[in-house]
Amino acid sequence: xxxxxxxxxxxxxxxxxxxxxxxxxxxxxxxxxxxxxxxxxxxxxxxxxxxxxxxxxxxxxxxxxxxxxxxxxxxxxxxxxxxxxxxxxxxxxxxxxxxxxxxxxxxxxxxxxxxxxxxxxxxxxxxxxxxxxxxxxxxxxxxxxxxxxxxxxxxxxxxxxxxxxxxxxxxxxxxxxxxxxxxxxxxxxxxxxxxxxxxxxxxxxxxxxxxxxxxxxxxxxxxxxxxxxxxxxxxxxxxxxxxxxxxxxxxxxxxxxxxxxxxxxxxxxxxxxxxxxxxxxxxxxxxxxxxxxxxxxxxxxxxxxxxxxxxxxxxxxxxxxxxxxxxxxxxxxxxxxxxxxxxxxxxxxxxxxxxxxxxxxxxxxxxxxxxxxxxxxxxxxxxxxxxxxxxxxxxxxxxxxxxxxxxxxxxxxxxxxxxxxxxxxxxxxxxxxxxxxxxxxxxxxxxxxxxxxxxxxxxxxxxxxxxxxxxxxxxxxxxxxxxxxxxxxxxxxxxxxxxxxxxxxxxxxxxxxxxxxxxxxxxxxxxxxxxxxxxxxxxxxxxxxxxxxxxxxxxxxxxxxxxxxxxxxxxxxxxxxxxxxxxxxxxxxxxxxxxxxxxxxxxxxxxxxxxxxxxxxxxxxxxxxx
RNA sequence: GUCCUGAUAGCUCAAUUGGAUAGAGCGUCGGCCUCCGAAGCCGAAGGUUGCAGGUUCGACUCCUGCUCAGGACGCCA
Numbered sequence: 001x002x003x004x005x006x007x008x009x010x011x012x013x014x015x016x017x018x019x020x021x022x023x024x025x026x027x028x029x030x031x032x033x034x035x036x037x038x039x040x041x042x043x044x045x046x047x048x049x050x051x052x053x054x055x056x057x058x059x060x061x062x063x064x065x066x067x068x069x070x071x072x073x074x075x076x077x078x079x080x081x082x083x084x085x086x087x088x089x090x091x092x093x094x095x096x097x098x099x100x101x102x103x104x105x106x107x108x109x110x111x112x113x114x115x116x117x118x119x120x121x122x123x124x125x126x127x128x129x130x131x132x133x134x135x136x137x138x139x140x141x142x143x144x145x146x147x148x149x150x151x152x153x154x155x156x157x158x159x160x161x162x163x164x165x166x167x168x169x170x171x172x173x174x175x176x177x178x179x180x181x182x183x184x185x186x187x188x189x190x191x192x193x194x195x196x197x198x199x200x201x202x203x204x205x206x207x208x209x210x211x212x213x214x215x216x217x218x219x220x221x222x223x224x225x226x227x228x229x230x231x232x233x234x235x236x237x238x239x240x241x242x243x244x245x246x247x248x249x250x251x252x253x254x255x256x257x258x259x260x261x262x263x264x265x266x267x268x269x270x271x272x273x274x275x276x277x278x279x280x281x282x283x284x285x286x287x288x289x290x291x292x293x294x295x296x297x298x299x300x301x302x303x304x305x306x307x308x309x310x311x312x313x314x315x316x317x318x319x320x321x322x323x324x325x326x327x328x329x330x331x332x333x334x335x336x337x338x339x340x341x342x343x344x345x346x347x348x349x350x351x352x353x354x355x356x357x358x359x360x361x362x363x364x365x366x367x368x369x370x371x372x373x374x375x376x377x378x379x380x381x382x383x384x385x386x387x388x389x390x391x392x393x394x395x396x397x398x399x400x401x402x403x404x405x406x407x408x409x410x411x412x413x414x415x416x417x418x419x420x421x422x423x424x425x426x427x428x429x430x431x432x433x434x435x436x437x438x439x440x441x442x443x444x445x446x447x448x449x450x451x452x453x454x455x456x457x458x459x460x461x462x463x464x465x466x467x468x469x470x471x472x473x474x475x476x477x478x479x480x481x482x483x484x485x486x487x488x489x490x491x492x493x494x495x496x497x498x499x500x501x502x503x504x505x506x507x508x509x510x511x512x513x514x515x516x517x518x519x520x521x522x523x524x525x526x527x528x529x530x531x532x533x534x535x536x537x538x539x540x541x542x543x544x545x546x547x548x549x550x551x552x553x554x555x556x557x558x559x560x561x562x563x564x565x566x567x568x569x570x571x572x573x574x575x576x577x578x579x580x581x582x583x584x585x586x587x588x589x590x591x592x593x594x595x596x597x598x599x600x601x602x603x604x605x606x607x608x609x610x611x612x613x614x615x616x617x618x619x620x621x622x623x624x625x626x
Numbered sequence: 627g628u629c630c631u632g633a634u635a636g637c638u639c640a641a642u643u644g645g646a647u648a649g650a651g652c653g654u655c656g657g658c659c660u661c662c663g664a665a666g667c668c669g670a671a672g673g674u675u676g677c678a679g680g681u682u683c684g685a686c687u688c689c690u691g692c693u694c695a696g697g698a699c700g701c702c703a
Binding site (some may be wrong): 037047049055059091092149263323326328342345349350380422449503509514517555 | 665698
């Protein structure tokens with residue numbers, strides 16, 4: 001619920017009320033009061049843009065409608081008096097908030113929750129956030145940065161809004177690829193080529209690539225060879241390799257069957273692969289300050305037992321049907337509108353299950369067992385069609401319901417990270433970039449910037465470098481629109497200037513510094529005195545800062561609704577900017593009098609607390625100095 | 627072939643979901659530290675929002691058709 005400090009919400013209520021009274025014939029129709037913060041300060045702080053829409057509905061002149069709204073609305077407690085001069089252009093109503101009212105609103109916001117009250121009762125939801133999504137035997141690559149960081153932030157935001165958040169790391173730990181790796185490792189161990197006890201993730205990663213290569217590439221080469229009618233000798237050579245590949249794949253399939261039957265020898269190797277991968281994955285998540293813990297692991301293997309019964313259930317209820325020997329769910333009759341989604345394949349003609357089957361089992365588990373009201377998938381954009389199909393199939397199956405109400409299934413899709421050449425981000429050597437390398441690169445840059453600070457202890461330098469590099473990485477990743485690809489430039493991370501994560505931390509440490517100095521100059525009780533001081537917002541920089549602070553709760557709720565962290569990034573950047581301008585224009589410790597000093601200190605304190613709260617939502621560690 | 631997503635300043639990105647003169651950062655140019663942290667502040671230059679139509683008081687935003695880029699499409703995950 002909107003608190004009394006939320007200007008936007010208050011104005012919406014007031015104007016909606018005014019419109020209803022001025023135009024009773026519109027009763028029953030929900031008319032959007034269309035309140036928006038003013039873009040240009042000369043048009044006031046807020047504007048009501050409803051007159052044009054209302055004029056259309058009632059068939060009147062927009063400016064006359066605006067006058068009628070003006071006559072009916074009462075905002076005298078908040079704003080400068082509204083006159084005909086407040087109506088501009090085709091019918092905009094400009095509202096300028098009085099500075100004393102602003103001070104009152106800010107005072108009302110100065111509570112432990114900073115005006116952002118956690119949801120309670122029916123408004124409090126259980127929300128599953130699917131994030132990270134690492135695959136066994138594979139290094140985390142840059143794509144996992146996005147799933148992990150965006151997922152972590154969305155989970156933090158939703159929890160901050162009062163919801164019961166359940167993180168789920170849907171680990172790719174099942175299926176033929178893993179079995180192929182296990183098969184290869186067992187062969188190599190048997191041949192004395194490797195020591196399973198000392199195996200690393202890098203070893204697993206290369207085993208994965210080799211297994212995949214040995215198992216598939218030649219068949220493609222053969223196809224190409226035939227297509228271009230190449231020499232029969234070459235074809236025969238490739239044919240022999242294909243036979244090898246088929247043999248390897250068949251071995252893999254045998255191992256998969258054993259794995260699914262929990263054959264002790266195979267299962268032990270699988271467990272090893274899992275342990276090595278997850279240890280590294282969780283360590284990298286820690287390095288990113290992302291809350292991804294062992295208890296969040298809910299791998300595909302966890303649903304293995306459920307797949308058979310699930311398909312049987314769907315077939316028996318007629319939700320699924322057999323087509324060309326495979327079990328499918330048709331969803332084109334459910335998704336309205338032209339592009340009908342193709343059917344979802346849930347069981348292959350050879351009896352094997354697919355990842356769509358696993359995802360359906362996961363949806364059922366999340367809705368029915370975990371009691372989710374909302375499930376959020378933080379997974380890359382290439383899987384949009386997949387989720388569209390699976391969500392539709394789950395609804396058709398009745399899995400996505402809780403207590404008779406539909407569970408909201410949302411794919412928070414994100415774009416790719418590109419290199420400066422516009423192609424997927426790679427390392428110099430052309431390998432797909434490992435996330436760990438990216439983290440280390442950011443750490444090194446931050447260390448280099450801090451190297452000059454002789455006054456900092458080694459411990460401080462390490463802590464600060466970590467925070468700064470996390471700020472840079474996470475902010476870079478989340479500050480642009482989620483769905484868009486973005487270009488990652490290591491070059492730009494050197495500077496830590498401008499619209500970056502470190503800039504936000506810089507604003508914070510300057511506030512902290514002021515409070516350290518305040519205690520020195522005016523005694524330890526100064527902060528406490530300032531905390532209760534009356535706020536005066538005479539300077540425009542003070543007013544701007546206040547306006548920014550008041551937006552915090554509505555922005556955070558927007559992020560919870562839209563699942564778009566860049567809105568929070570933009571807000572913090574604007575808040576930090578408003579503070580920087582205030583810092584420059586309004587001396588705090590050398591303010592002209594004690595009342596002004598304490599008012600400004602209180603403003604600093606509020607800014608600090610909002611910054612800390614918001615930075616924490618972004619998963620950026622807060623620091624005292626840098 | 628069908629479908630999805632995108633295209634905004636030299637570069638990287640915004641634009642409160644249809645509102646007024648499209649805003650930031652980087653880079654460029656010019657100011658500001660004997661004064662609370664210059665990782666900063668203030669200012670300037672920089673735009674036919676891919677192209678062409680349409681919808682209306684009003685379009686970066688919605689509709690149609692193109693162009694370009696990336697991606698996904700029943701027996702991989």
